[in-house]
Amino acid sequence: MRPIAGGETGRRSVSFTDSASPREAVLRVDRLGYAYSPDRFAIRDLSFEVGRGEVFGLLGRNGAGKTTTVRVLTTLLPPTEGTALLFGKDLHQCGRAERARLGVVLQAESLDFVSVERNLTLYGFLWGVPREVAKSRAEEMLALFELNEVRHRKPWGLSGGERRRFQVARELMHEMELLFLDEPTVGLDALTRKRILEYLARRAREGLSIVFTTHILQEADLLCHRIGVLQAGRLRASGPPAEVKRRYRGPRTVEAGFERALTGAERSDLLAVLARAGEKFKVVTFEPGVLTFQAGNAEDLVAEISRWASPRDLDVDRISVREATLEEAFVNLVSDDAPPDTGPRAEFA
Amino acid sequence: MTFPPVVRLVIRNFEANLDPITLLVMFGQPAFLIVILGTMFSGLISSVGSSGSYIAFLVPGMIASQMITGAVLCGRVFWLDRRWAMVEQIFSGPFLRAEYLAALLITALLFSLVGVGIMVLVALPLIGVPGLSLPELAVILGTIALGSLFFGGLLIAIGGRIRSANLYFTIQSVLQYFLIFISTVYYPVSAKTPLVLRAIVYANPLTYAANTVRDAFTHSFGPGDLVAGAVLTGLAVVAFVLAVASFNRLELGPVQ
Numbered sequence: 001m002r003p004i005a006g007g008e009t010g011r012r013s014v015s016f017t018d019s020a021s022p023r024e025a026v027l028r029v030d031r032l033g034y035a036y037s038p039d040r041f042a043i044r045d046l047s048f049e050v051g052r053g054e055v056f057g058l059l060g061r062n063g064a065g066k067t068t069t070v071r072v073l074t075t076l077l078p079p080t081e082g083t084a085l086l087f088g089k090d091l092h093q094c095g096r097a098e099r100a101r102l103g104v105v106l107q108a109e110s111l112d113f114v115s116v117e118r119n120l121t122l123y124g125f126l127w128g129v130p131r132e133v134a135k136s137r138a139e140e141m142l143a144l145f146e147l148n149e150v151r152h153r154k155p156w157g158l159s160g161g162e163r164r165r166f167q168v169a170r171e172l173m174h175e176m177e178l179l180f181l182d183e184p185t186v187g188l189d190a191l192t193r194k195r196i197l198e199y200l201a202r203r204a205r206e207g208l209s210i211v212f213t214t215h216i217l218q219e220a221d222l223l224c225h226r227i228g229v230l231q232a233g234r235l236r237a238s239g240p241p242a243e244v245k246r247r248y249r250g251p252r253t254v255e256a257g258f259e260r261a262l263t264g265a266e267r268s269d270l271l272a273v274l275a276r277a278g279e280k281f282k283v284v285t286f287e288p289g290v291l292t293f294q295a296g297n298a299e300d301l302v303a304e305i306s307r308w309a310s311p312r313d314l315d316v317d318r319i320s321v322r323e324a325t326l327e328e329a330f331v332n333l334v335s336d337d338a339p340p341d342t343g344p345r346a347e348f349a
Numbered sequence: 350m351t352f353p354p355v356v357r358l359v360i361r362n363f364e365a366n367l368d369p370i371t372l373l374v375m376f377g378q379p380a381f382l383i384v385i386l387g388t389m390f391s392g393l394i395s396s397v398g399s400s401g402s403y404i405a406f407l408v409p410g411m412i413a414s415q416m417i418t419g420a421v422l423c424g425r426v427f428w429l430d431r432r433w434a435m436v437e438q439i440f441s442g443p444f445l446r447a448e449y450l451a452a453l454l455i456t457a458l459l460f461s462l463v464g465v466g467i468m469v470l471v472a473l474p475l476i477g478v479p480g481l482s483l484p485e486l487a488v489i490l491g492t493i494a495l496g497s498l499f500f501g502g503l504l505i506a507i508g509g510r511i512r513s514a515n516l517y518f519t520i521q522s523v524l525q526y527f528l529i530f531i532s533t534v535y536y537p538v539s540a541k542t543p544l545v546l547r548a549i550v551y552a553n554p555l556t557y558a559a560n561t562v563r564d565a566f567t568h569s570f571g572p573g574d575l576v577a578g579a580v581l582t583g584l585a586v587v588a589f590v591l592a593v594a595s596f597n598r599l600e601l602g603p604v605q
Contacts, residue, residue, distance in 0.1 A: 074441045096443045099441060099443050102442075104438070104442075106434060106437055109434060110433055110434035110438040111433050111435070112365035113365055113367070113368060122364065122365060125360070126357050126358070126439070126442065127442065128352075128443070130351075
C-alpha cells in the first residue's frame with residue numbers, strides 16, 4: 001500500500017497560548033454558589049483554579065451563570081455557599097487590596113460622560129496611575145484597539161464594536177494580576193477579535209491571569225489553557241480544551257477515497273470487515289470510490305480499511321478525519337438531551 | 350502624586366457625569382431668579398420683616414436653596430453611574446462602598462458651595478456686601494453642609510432603591526420644586542398663612558435652613574436657630590443612615 005496521499009487529520013488547532021504547566025494559583029474556587037433566594041440558585045458547586053499566567057475560559061449558554069460567577073469572584077456579589085480564595089485570601093475577606101490587583105470588564109457597558117480619550121485617562125486617574133504613565137498608556141490602548149479616530153468622541157456615540165473595544169482598552173489602563181473579561185469580544189469583527197486575543201495571550205505569557213467568558217467557542221479554543229463549561233449554574237466539565245473536546249466530542253467524520261471505484265462485492269466486503277472490527281460506525285455515503293462514515297474511534301477503522309485494501313492491491317488515495325470542534329463538544333455537553341447532571345463532574349488535569 | 354480614593358472619586362464626579370449645559374441651568378436658574386424675581390418684587394413689596402427689601406429677603410433663601418442644587422447634582426451623578434454601570438465598575442475596583450458614598454456626599458456639599466458662591470456674586474451688585482461676622486459665616490456654611498448631607502443622603506437613598514431613570518428624575522424634580530416652593534425661600538410665613546400650609550412649610554427642612562441663613566444676614570440669631578440647627582443635624586443623620594442602608598441593599602445590575 002502506498003503512503004496515504006493528501007492524508008490529513010482535520011483542522012490543526014492553532015493556539016495562542018503555550019501548553020499548560022503547573023502554576024501558582026491566583027484564584028481557587030471550591031464548591032462556590034450564589035442563590036438569589038434559598039431555592040433559586042444562579043450558580044452552584046463550582047470548583048476550579050486559575051494559575052498565574054493562565055487563561056481560564058468559562059463557557060455556557062445564555063443564563064448559564066457565567067456573569068454571576070464573574071460578579072461573585074470580583075466581590076460584587078457575596079457567595080452564598082462554598083469558598084473561593086482570591087490571591088490566597090477568602091473571598092468574604094477580600095477588599096480594596098485584592099480588588100486593586102484585579103481588572104474587570106463587565107458585560108454591561110460602563111462609561112463616563114467624557115471623550116473616549118479622557119475616559120481612558122480619567123479611569124487611569126481613578127486607579128491612581130501616574131498622569132504621564134496614563135497618558136502614554138492611553139495612546140498605546142487607542143492604537144491597539146483602533147480607537148484613534150474616535151478618541152475625541154463620547155463613548156455612547158460609538159458603534160457597538162467600538163464601544164466594546166473601548167471597554168477592554170479602558171480596563172487595561174492599570175496594572176493587574178488577574179483580569180476578568182465577561183464576553184469582551186461580542187460584536188467585534190474577526191480581525192479585531194484576533195488582535196485582541198493575541199494581545200491577551202501575550203499578556204498571559206507575561207504572567208497575567210485571565211478569566212474569560214465567551215460564546216465564541218473558537219476563541220476559547222485558541223486562547224484558553226483550560227475551560228469550564230457551565231450549564232444551569234453548574235460546571236459540567238473543566239480541563240484543557242483538547243481534553244474537553246476529546247471527552248465530549250461526537251463521532252468524527254472520516255472520508256476514505258480509493259484509487260478506483262469499488263465493485264458492489266468489494267463494498268459489501270469492506271462494510272462487513274468494518275462491522276466485525278467492533279467499533280460503532282455509521283455510513284454517511286458510500287459512492288463507488290469514496291466511503292464517508294462517522295465513528296467515535298476513527299483510528300481503528302482507518303487501520304481496518306488499510307488492512308482490507310492492502311492484499312487487494314488497492315490504493316487508498318486519501319483519508320481525511322475531521323476533528324471534533326470545541327463547539328461540537330460544547331453542544332454535546334449542554335444540549336437538552338445531554339445526560340442529566342447528577343453524576344460526578346468531569347475534570348481533566 | 351496619588352490622591353486618596355475619596356478625593357479621586359470626587360474629582361471624577363465633578364468631571365465625569367456633568368455636562369456644562371446642565372451646570373449652567375442648575376446654577377443659572379437661581380441666579381436668574383435673584384435678578385428677575387428680586388428686582389421685580391422689590392418694586393411691589395416695600396419691606397419683608399427684618400430683611401428690609403424683598404431682594405435682601407430673597408438672596409439668603411436662594412443661598413440656602415443651593416443645598417438642594419448640590420443634592421440634585423449629586424443624585425444625578427449617582428443615578429447616571431448606576432445607569433451606565435459605573436457603580437459596578439467602581440465597586441469592582443480599589444474603592445470601598447463607603448468611600449463612594451462619602452465622595453457623593455462631598456460632591457453634593459461642594460456643588461452647594463459653588464452655588465452659594467455664584468448666588469453671592471450675583472447678589473453683590475444688588476444688595477451690597479452683607480458684612481457677615483466669622484461666626485455668622487460659619488453658621489451659614491454649617492447649615493449648607495448639614496442641608497447638603499440631608500438632601501444628598503435622601504436622594505441617594507431614593508436613587509438606590511429605584512431602577513427606572515424616568516421614575517427617579519420625576520421624583521427628584523417633584524421633590525426639588527416642592528421643597529423650594531413650600532418653604533420660606535421665596536416668601537415668609539406669617540400669621541395670615543393658612544395653618545395647613547404653615548405646618549407643611551415647617552415640616553420642610555429647607556425652611557429651617559433658609560431662616561437660619563437669613564438670620565445670619567440680618568445679624569439676628571435667636572433660639573429658633575438653635576432649634577433649626579438641631580433639626581437639620583438630626584435629619585442629616587437620618588438621611589445618612591437611610592443612604593447607607595440603601596447602599597447596603599443596592600442591587601447592582603442593569604437599570605433603565
